[in-house]
Amino acid sequence: MKLKHDCVRYVLLSLEAQGIGMLQGVQLxxxxxxxxxxxxxxxxxxxxxxxxxxxxYINANYEKYVSGFSLIVFDITWKGHELLDSIRDDEVWKQTKKATSTLKSVSIGVLKNVASAVLTGIIKQKTGLPL
Structure with a gap:
């Protein structure tokens, strides 16, 4: 199965907005x-x-059984928040997707780096700061 980058963003944004899990966790x-x-x-x-x-990118408890699996989701990790913060803004996401659209394969790490570069460029443009 293919990992859909838009779905990664959607899931992380949804988890953050809903305040999923935290102490007791929530079943998938x-x-x-x-x-x-x-x-x-x-x-x-x-x-x-x-x-x-x-x-x-998330804290969760995963157990596999003969008949399926259980996934209890607690929260987003620090690494997950770093990824989400780099792709959260709609304009940054749009430019990131455009910059990577001609490539056949882009890892999440590369996607995060491109998004960070796009974000840095936008900040430079809007503030004039030499980042």
Whole structure:
């Protein structure tokens, strides 16, 4: 399955907005109905959560069973917040996607670096600061 960058952004923004989990955590099965929409299927969102966990972008407890799995989501990690803060702004996201659109493969790390460069450029342009 392919990791959709727009879905990564959507899931992180949604987690932050909803204040998911924190101390006791929330089952993925409880979160899914709130996140599934015309753009992202249950499979898209589930896969994104699993990849965000694997990449260290969220804190969650994952257990695999013969009949399926359990994922309890607690919160976004520091690394996850760094990624989200670099891609949060709609204009930064739009320019980041445009800058990477001709490439066949872009890792989340590269995406974050491009977004940070775009953000730095916008800040320079608006403030004149030599960043």
């Amino acid at each position: 099965s409880q979160i899914l109905p709130k996140l599934v929409n015309d753009q992202y299927s249950e499979d898209d969102i589930t896969y994104t959560f699993l990849q965000l966990l694997d990449g260290g």
